[in-house]
Amino acid sequence: MREYGRLRVYEVNLGSYTLLITASGGHIYELITDLSGGGVDHLYGVARGKGGRFIPVYGTIKRCANGHQIVVEGGKDVKECPICGAPIETDTETVIEALRDVALEVDEVLVGTDPDTEGEKIAFDIVNVVLPVNKNVRRVEFHEVTKRAIINAVENPRSLDLNLVKAQLVRRVEDRWIGFSLSSRLQTDFWKGFCREILSSDVKESRYRRYAELCMTYRNSYRNLSAGRVQTPVLGWIIDTYRKHEASKTLFIKLVLGELSLEIPIPPERRKGIKRDIVKLRVRVKDLVRSEEEVNPLPPYTTDSVLYDISSKLKLPTQRAMQILQELFELGFITYHRTDSTRVSDTGKAVAREYMQEILGSDADKYFRPRSWGEGGAHECIRPTRPIDAERLRSLIEEGIIEPVRRISRTHFAVYDLIFRRFMASQSTPAKVRRVRGVLLLEAVLDSGEEVDLGEQGFEVVEEMMFDGFNRFYRVIYVRRPPEEGLYEVGKELFQLKEWYTQPLHTYASIVREMKEKEIGRPSTYAKIVDTLFKRKYVALSRSRSGIVPLLLGEKVYQYLTSRYGGLVSEERTRVLERKMRSVEEGKVDYYSLVTELLEELTDFKLLGR
Ligand SMILES: [Zn+2]
Incomplete structure (x- = not known):
């Protein structure tokens, strides 16, 4: 490790060449905010040149001791924060100078910023910064921080995508x-x-x-x-x-019938008068139909679906979830997390195969079914980069075999576990289940002896798992025994009236x-x-x-x-x-x-x- 100003540079020998690796730490330029513009017609950081052409004006990013971000035109002389007066603490100008110093010493500069439009813009800025000192600059793109992916990227550089x-x-x-x-x-x-x-x-x-x-x-x-x-x-x-x-407040009956727990809305016209006085319910179960079905796995995660699950299963706010995903990506545990592609590369399929062969042995054939979930393009789903599940990852870290550069919290493991399971499921065979569908007829018996018809309600339940398939990795199917056809009397201890919202x-x-x-x-x-x-x-x-x-x-x-x-x-x-x-x-x-x-x-x- 060497230091160039504020920049840390790591040296990695790959046999035929040596890589000097460093990070820009995000954007190095940003649209300016000062509107004075010295005679130039400005529209909030966008200059209008001759013939009305627009020129976005970018400057380096300064930060004051209180964390204010300051981006002004020709800002070299700004030493104090114009908002609070505190001294300027950092300026991406120093990053730019250090990047030039490093670029001077190497044969070729490869810019490996994040694989999306924002990353391409940062790459564009870096290319322009080092071009005066090193003409040999190219863009590399990788979607996971693993040795294999990075070597592959280094050996297949491309030019900047100016459209992005x-x-x-x-x-x-x-x-x-x-x-x-x-x-x-x-x-x-x-x-x-x-x-x-x-x-x-x-x-x-x-x-x-x-x-x-x-x-x-x-x-x-x-x-x-x-x-x-x-x-x-x-x-x-x-x-x-x-x-x-x-507007959707509704009276529900919460009802337990055998292993089934049901919430049945009471139609508004029947709601009146029954609220307190129900002594028991009569439930007729009828029209049971059984069928054997195949259930297919869900596709692997994209940004929206992983945020959905992290939020609903782990109760994390989305911003925190994104931060954890970013960290898991940077640690090399998962592929790039800002993606709307469900595609699985051959590398991804190989990760799934290796994992299943390892934990299932000769049974792996019954569970492994590689799927692409989409075609072409460089973008990929969010998936683990290695055939290592959360539990093993934890023990490998505890044993010091994997040494992550930052502390891994329980939440990191929980998020990784979700991603790992969902991905393995996406590369697995369908489950076979026996499903039962039926109808419930409900009647309330009131204190007065009066009987009130509460209408009917359909239900369905998986009563037997014939083959678990993908459900072994990512559980979406639960087995419950349904009640048999017939008439049931349900006493007060097994039902409950509850007002809740249908929306x-x-x-x-x-x-x-x-x-x-x-x-x-x-x-x-x-x-x-x-x-x-x-x-x-x-x-x-x-x-x-x-x-x-x-x-x-x-x-x-x-x-x-x-x-x-x-x-x-x-x-x-x-x-x-x-x-x-x-x-x-x-x-x-x-x-x-x-x-x-x-x-x-x-x-x-x-x-x-x-
Ligand atoms: Zn300030």
Whole structure:
């Protein structure tokens, strides 16, 4: 290990060549924020040159002692934070200088940033930084941090994908323009109106009172407000789902019948009068039909589905989940976690084969069924990089055979375990089960002796696992013995009346799933969007209702935005834009025309331009 300024450089000898490995630590350039621009016509960090062409102006990233990020044009002389006055502590300028120093000493520079549009933009910057000192620069791409993948990448370098870089530039400019224009309207115009309403004397509701102090402190503007093309529609879903949730309160009977536990909604017209007085239930089980079925495994994880499971099974917020995935990737335990591909490479299939042969021996043939789950492309599903399950990984680390460079928590193992199992299941044979379907007829007997018909309810259950197949690795099938046909009397101790909501609230998990289904947001932004809504205090977590509820501020912000800028932040407009950005990535749409379109749109809404 050697040090070049702040940069640590590791030397690895691979026989025919030696690799010097270092990390840029993320972005080295960012759009500038100062708007003065010395005579240049600036639109929030984007200069308009001759003939109206746009030039995004990037600068190095400085950070003050209090963590403020400062990016200004020609910022070399800035020694103090313009926000808080604290001294500047770090500047990516030093990373850039160190990268040049290293580049001077080597024959070839290989840039191995993350395999997505953001990574391509960082690669683009690094290439430009070292090009003056070393002409021999190429891009390498790997989706897992393993020796095999890295050697393969090093031996197959490619040139930069400028379409990806352009797509990232458009995304950044779009974010910046929407952020600075729409968000600044919220921070001043909206905020003043909101506070007038809050502080008006006739409002006594407690929902309102909690904001009064905030309005007194920040009279004319409040910076913790933002809007966005993805953020705002998602806020709308949470509000909408909450309304449906509120309207969906229903009386349920919770009932245990043999090994079956059922929750049966009572039709509204039969609800009246029976709430307290049920003495017993009569349940007729009929029309049982048995069938043998094959059940297929689910595909391996993509970003949205892994976030869904981590959130619902491990109860982790999505932002924390992404952090753990990032760490597992960097440790070389899993493939790249920002992906919407379910494809399994030959390497992946080999990992599954090796694992199954090792733990199942001669039975492996019965369980191993390699599947590709999609075709072509460099992108892959999220899967383990080695045939080592969570339990063995833990003991290998305890024995010091694997020495991870960071501490591995129980949560890391739990997330790895999910990924490992889901992947093995995806490479395994179908399960064979015997399923039973039937109908329950329900009747309540009241205190008065009166009998009330509660309608009928279908049910189905797996009564026998004939072959477990993939379920051995990732359990989705549970065996329960169904009741036989006949009439059952169910006493008070075996049922319960409960008021609950048929429409569940949104959760971290369901929001991410909806974003994926509706093509709003991308693997790299799913977690951040949800997190932002919490940080802005637009929404909150309700433990008693197990879901996310909108707060008054969130509702008002949404109202303000949709009434004034509805066309800008609508779900449909966002979806169309996302598709266009993907077309830029594929080189099918000129990024320049898209930037122009965005500017015209924002000008039409009187948000940009002059
Ligand atoms: Zn500062």
